[in-house]
Every structure is written in C-alpha cells, then in structure tokens.
Amino acid sequence: MSTTGPDGEQPFSGLEDSSVDATVVRMLLGSQLRRFREAAGLTPEQAGYEIRASRSKISRLENGKVGLKSRDITDLLALYGVTDEDLQSRFLALAKQSNAPDWWTKYSDTLADWFETYIGLEAAAATIRSFEVQFVHGLFQTEDYARAVTLLRRKTAPDEEIERRVALRLKRQDLLSRPSPPRIWSVMDEAVLHRLVGGPAVMRAQFQHLIEVAALPHVTLQIIPFASGTHAGESGSFTVLRLDERDLPSDRPRERRFHRPWTTLKAWPTSPGGPRSTSAWRTRPGSTTTCSAARTTTRTTGRRSTRYSRSHRN
DSSP states (O other): OOTTTTTTOOTTTTGGGSOOOHHHHHHHHHHHHHHHHHHTTOOHHHHHHHTTOOHHHHHHHHTTOSOOOHHHHHHHHHHTTOOOHHHHHHHHHHHHHHTSOOGGGGGGGGOOHHHHHHHHHHHHOSEEEEEESSSOOGGGOOHHHHHHHHHHHOTTSOHHHHHHHHHHHHHHGGGGGSSSOOEEEEEEETHHHHSOOSOHHHHHHHHHHHHHHHTSTTEEEEEEOGGGOSOTTTTOOEEEEEEOOTTSOOOHHHHHHHHHHHHHHTTOOSSTTOOSOEEEEEOOTTSOOEEEEEOOOOOOOSSOOEEEEEOOOO
16 A cells, blocks of 8 residues: 555654644544545454454544554554554654643643543644633733633632633743744724723733734734623634644534624624724734724635634633
8 A cells, every 4th residue: 555545644753843732632643544445345343353452442542632652553544554663653743742741741630621621622723613601702901811711600719729720821922923833813892901800900911911912914803892782692702723634634614603693793794784894903003002994804725624613601
C-alpha cells in the first residue's frame, strides 16, 4: 500500500512539525483510524474483537477521547491493510506526540472533561466566534474581572483554588499574542458592559483592556445595544471554533444549531430600522474609544474546517 493510505489521501502532511496541541492530535489520529476502518469495510465491533477490545474502546479511540498505545495502533493499521512503513512510522510518532501532557494538564483538577477538550480546540482554532450575554469573554477578561466572575459561583472555595482558576483563564489568553493568532470575533449584548462585576475600579480597568484588545488586527468586538430590542441570542452565550485541520470531523448538527444565530447576531441593527450592522469597538491613534458601524462580509476558503460549539461561561 502507498503512503497515501487506503482512501488515496495523504494524512497528516507536515503535522509532525506543527505546534498542534495533543488533544487535537488525538482527534486527528482517531479520525484517520475511522477512515481506515471504514475503507476496510469493518465495523467497530469487528475492529474491537481483532485487538481484544470492546466497541466502546474503538469509539473512544476514534473520537480522540483516550490516548493511543503503540500496540493498538500497530494492530489496527495491520488489520485495516495499512502496511506502508513510512505511514506506520508517522502514525506512531504522532501517537507519542498525542500522549504528551498539554499545558493545561496541571489545572485538570479544576476542569470539567468537556472544558478540557474545549481548551485544546480553542488553542488550535483558526477562528473563534462568540456571543456573550452576561460576562466579557474569558479571552478578554482582566485578572481582577476574572477573579470576580470566578468568586460569583465559588464564594466558599479556598483562595488557592480561586487563584488557580484565574491563572488558567489568563493563560488561555496567550493565544492573543502568539505568532499566528486566531481571528476572533466577539459579539456582546450591551448588558455585559452595564453589569457591575467586581466594582467600578474593576470595570474601568476592564473597559480599558477591551479598548486595547479591540486595537489588535485579528480581533473584532461588537456590541448589540439595548435600542436594538430582542435579538437571536436569546438562548444564551455560545462560542463557535473553526479549525483548519482537514482530517478533523465536522459536527454538522451542532454547527447548524449555532450558524443561524451567529449570522444574525453579527449583522444585527444598531437601532430599530437601522442598517444591518452592529456597533464595533474601534480605536484611533490619540483618541478615545469610538463606536462605528461595521459591515460584515463572508469569505469562503478552500480549506475544510471544523466547528466546535458549546454554550458555556468562559
């Protein structure tokens, strides 16, 4: 068999040299294992039987929920007819990479399972789109604002736990200043700006931080004013992540669930009967923050993308 695998495509080209986090690598490997299995005409039950495992284990492997062992990979690739040594070697090397601890592992005691997966996908995202109805998005929160939000739901938690949660939130923000940052488009209900979190001093610092963040070329912040009335975000806050890795599976049902609200929110009118645009934070050299109407455009690329969406508080 050629190094393109049974479906005729070249998997993981250049991935060994990339900075993709272990969580995403596990998903990529699992997705490719599923494609190999389906090309071989085998069911999960049959694959599990051949490697002395259950159907649920095959499902967990293919969904990137668990680490991959070299023995399991070797046996599955042989079963699926993937005999090319170069392809096998790359698969095993990536499996080793996928089992390396991610930076957020040390915070795992404070993370729900779903949020641990979310952080991995957020770190690998090419585009992040969010709608916030209650708080500033976690990627834009100041330390004091993040601490105040964390304390709202954990008033009796030990100080050490609170500080670890705050540190995790601030660490996530490193992606804003990395060499190739994601494009971030965050839409907020005006209520976010009026809600007093942590006191006036905390809010003033948070507003100043939003002004600074909005000046970044890869960040767009938009506000839906009260004057616009009701809007498509009545179901609450959500985030949609787009990843460029072509081998990642796409969650089509969840994508459709959030696509229409997002498309509507980003083009919401600034006032009843006004143009279909939203108020966007903009800064100009030597000036204070201004509010301008930002028309939205849709650009289609040739790259396959995956969206990950989940309603949550960031």
